[in-house]
Amino acid sequence: MKKALGFIAASLCVAAPAMADSTQPNTDFNPSGDVSPGVYGKMSYPVTSKFKLSIGGYVKLDYAYNTENFGATGIISPGSGAAPSAKLGNNVTDQSVFGVNQSRIWFKADGPTLLGAKTTGYLEGDFYGGSAAATESPIFRMRHAYGAADWTNTQVLFGQYWDMFAPMIANTQDFRCGSPYGAPNSPRIPQIRMTQRYNLDSDQQVKLVVGIQDPAQTGDNNTATGGYGPNANYALQAFYSNKTLGTAPGYFGQAMNPLTVGLFGLYGSEKSPGDNGKALDTYGYGAYAFVPVIGSKNGINGRAMTMSLEAQTYIAANQAFNGSTEANVLGKPAGTIGSNGPLGTATTETQTPAKNWAATAQIIFYPTQNLGLTGGWGRRSALSQDDYKANGAVYQRYTQEAYANAAYDFNAAIRVAAEYQNFHTVYGNAATATKRAEGTDNTYRLAAYYFF
Structure with a gap:
């Protein structure tokens, strides 16, 4: 079988990239200054611009058959993670849908050096801005938009990029990427971060990433109903790798990664919209591991007969923005705020951060250079069961996903894939006297990509 020319890089979401070849500057950083989503290998063609400009992307056609109806955005799994339940009054009918909204285009500029650093600008979008609109009239949506400066061992990035909490990405053809099932990395949010690398020797490396990010953005924060307010959050990642x-x-077969283990965390404090301004903590912490079960000694060119095991677990509070928790806060605020009117019936503040724990793991195996097989599982459970019960509303006791897919690269442009996903949700506070409410969906998916 003819060897592919390189690896498809569908997105910049590798949590622990392989160490760089010393002849290529800064390719070990995330995001890399040299490799961008949609590039197969290192295809880069300059076009007219103030600086060297590369363009690329991919066309993606999805077909999905869901045994339950997920509605207008049914081409991917629900952002809530919930599988509908007939016991809760859901209309559980099947669904057969096509979609091309996940197609993307990106622009990357290689600018002048700054104090010895290589500078890069990047802008990427897809067509999910109007997912409920007619197929021929979707709205272009900004995904990544950042500038970066890369020195030999240091990177500074500012703009919109992947959320720093919980770095693992579920390797699904469904681009929800396991967000509500233990892999909540997928939202792109405004931030500034610094990455610092320490080479212990030729095989070992320590990488620290610190950042400040605002998941709510201007149009969504300062709400009067709880959850995120105007405060930013602080995030940290610490990884050790050994090749x-x-x-x-790794994700999408796009990079060959070494053994990597590490910790991650996030903290912030939001003011309750109740009239006493109670502080509601936002936090999360967890552990991550990537293990080359069958490693390639030639990681640059060969993924045939290689296998990886990737896993993470976390505890989180008040992080519904990325799916780490089912809700932001539980309970009701007290009193009123100016002209906003009553916010609840409680006479005292009863709000607390909603808490969840989660775990996820996956195996990626390439029996040949061009054929990739993936199997994975993830589950998010309510940690503060008593708080959820006391809240009174129906909640997800747990929701989980199991998935398996196969992807084949015909050449540098065309990839086809098939996938099976099982989603299962068990609800609490359900209005059923003798049985707990549950929901289950089975999704069968076909996808075709053309990278350019």
Whole structure:
């Protein structure tokens, strides 16, 4: 079988990229200054611009058959993670849908150096801005938009990029990427971050990432109903990597990664919209691991007969924006705020951060250079069960996903994939006297990509 020319890089979401070849500057950073989503290998063609400009992207056609109807956005799984339940009054009918909204286009500029650093600008979008509109009239939506300066061991990035909490990305053809099932990395949010690398020797490396980010953005914060207010959050990642075991495929088969283990965390404090201004903490912490079960000693060119195991677990509070928790806060605020009127019936503040725990794991195996197989599982559960019960509303006791897919690269442009997903949700506070309410969906998916 003819060897592919490189690896499809569908997005910049590798949590722990392989160490760079010393002849290529700064390719170990995330995001890399040299490799961008939609690039197959290192295809880069300059076009007219103030600086060297590269363009690329991909066309993606999805077909999905859902045994339950997910509505207008049914081409991907629900952002809530919930599978509908007939016991809760849902109209559980099947659904057969096509979609091309996940197609993307990106622009990357390589600018002048700054104090010895290579500078890069990047802008990417898809067509999910009007997911409920007619197929021929979707709205272009900004995904990534950032500038970066890369020195030999340091990177500074500012703009809109992947959320820093919980770095693992579920390797699904469904581009929800397991967000509500233990892999809540997918939202792109405004931030500034610094990455610092320490090379212990030729095989070992420590990487620290610190950042400040605002998941709510201007139009969504300062709400009067609880959850996120105007405060930013602080995030940290710390990873140790060792390439003595070789390297194995990461997300989308786009990079060959070494053994990597680490910790991550996030903290912030939001003011309750209740009249006493109670502080509601936002936080999360967890652990991550990537293991080359069958490693490649030639990680640059060969992924045939390689296998990786990737996993993470976390505890989070007040993080519904990325799916780490089902809700932001539970309970009701007290009193009134100016002209906003009554916000609840409680005479005292009863709001608390909603808390969840989650775990997820996946195996990626490439029996040949061009054929990739993935199997994975993830689950998010209510940690503060008593708080959810006391809240009175129906809530997700747990929701989980199991998935398996196969993807084949015909050449540098065309990839086809097939996928099966099972979604299962168990509800609490359900209006049923003898049985708990549950929902289950089975999704069968076909996808075709053309990278350019």
